[in-house]
Amino acid sequence: MMHSPEPENYWRGVILFGRNSSTYKMALGKLLLGYSYSGLDRISLDDLASDFLSLYIERTENNHPQQGVMGRKTIVEHQIDLIRHGDRSFDSAVEVVKAQALSNMVLVKFNNLFGTKISKPFYSFTPGDSEITLNANLLRLSDSKIEKNSLESEILGRWDLLEHAYERTRIAPLSVDERMEYLINAEDRKVLTPLIPMIEGYQQGRCFYCGRPLYDIHVDHVIPFSAIHHNDVWNLVLAHAECNEQKSDSIPSKLFIDRLILRNEYYISSSHPLKDEIIRKTGNSSSMRKNEIYRQYRDAYQYKGRFWRGDPSYNPEEDKEFIYWIEYYAPKI
Numbered sequence: 001m002m003h004s005p006e007p008e009n010y011w012r013g014v015i016l017f018g019r020n021s022s023t024y025k026m027a028l029g030k031l032l033l034g035y036s037y038s039g040l041d042r043i044s045l046d047d048l049a050s051d052f053l054s055l056y057i058e059r060t061e062n063n064h065p066q067q068g069v070m071g072r073k074t075i076v077e078h079q080i081d082l083i084r085h086g087d088r089s090f091d092s093a094v095e096v097v098k099a100q101a102l103s104n105m106v107l108v109k110f111n112n113l114f115g116t117k118i119s120k121p122f123y124s125f126t127p128g129d130s131e132i133t134l135n136a137n138l139l140r141l142s143d144s145k146i147e148k149n150s151l152e153s154e155i156l157g158r159w160d161l162l163e164h165a166y167e168r169t170r171i172a173p174l175s176v177d178e179r180m181e182y183l184i185n186a187e188d189r190k191v192l193t194p195l196i197p198m199i200e201g202y203q204q205g206r207c208f209y210c211g212r213p214l215y216d217i218h219v220d221h222v223i224p225f226s227a228i229h230h231n232d233v234w235n236l237v238l239a240h241a242e243c244n245e246q247k248s249d250s251i252p253s254k255l256f257i258d259r260l261i262l263r264n265e266y267y268i269s270s271s272h273p274l275k276d277e278i279i280r281k282t283g284n285s286s287s288m289r290k291n292e293i294y295r296q297y298r299d300a301y302q303y304k305g306r307f308w309r310g311d312p313s314y315n316p317e318e319d320k321e322f323i324y325w326i327e328y329y330a331p332k333i
């Protein structure tokens, strides 16, 4: 029995999956959300191109790379350089962005998941059209229970991660971006909060322990920090403050360890920029990773010896999001 995916599942698939060669999908996603929240149902390519360029002008102020090939820039970055040097007007840059970045590139690619066109695309567009029509699927996102802020922050989190990953390809000797290294190795556990937007979408916006929508979010070590003494990202999840406090530094039941293993495989299959870090710390194959996580779990249990079974009212077998996660993504791993 397959749980049929909701628009937000497709949306998160498009935003979070795939080897992005540039950040274009993040920019388009952010703009599409904004249009749908404003109640628009169609937008001209001229307006879209102008908004797209403006968003990148803001975004590239810090000079973070927007694509992954060393020494190369995206068409949009190139146009922004010309504007900044006074060699091109904003309006003529908009024309180039429209023709070369939007029409034949990101607008054609966005409605795809795992290399296949999704059955309910978020907008209609055929190259040559002068506007895009926002579809019911996209408009339903703005009516859904998901908070506007969480979809937006997931896009921005993924965008940050892509920039970190692209920067890494430019600084060849570093295996992990310095900022990520800092986050991962931080002694102070509070420093982990910048990881929240990067993890949230991968949990479908749900608490790892009770499955309910997240608020008052804590970054939690599934195998407790006091037993494991590291901040490796494979062991970090998001939970409600109250669930985190209930669990405290007890060892969670094996159910949660299996869920953690699945979550990590999900990261790896989505080309999450922390993929290499998880593989480096836990192993090259899914069976190696599973054994390594079980090993650390057993060691921690011998050390702590105190179990936490989770909220008794929560049955993961009836958790729609969790079932979705397993049935839809796991077969592709």
Ligand SMILES: [Zn+2]
Residues within 6 Å of the ligand: 207, 208, 209, 210, 211, 212, 239, 240, 243
């Ligand atoms: Zn919870």
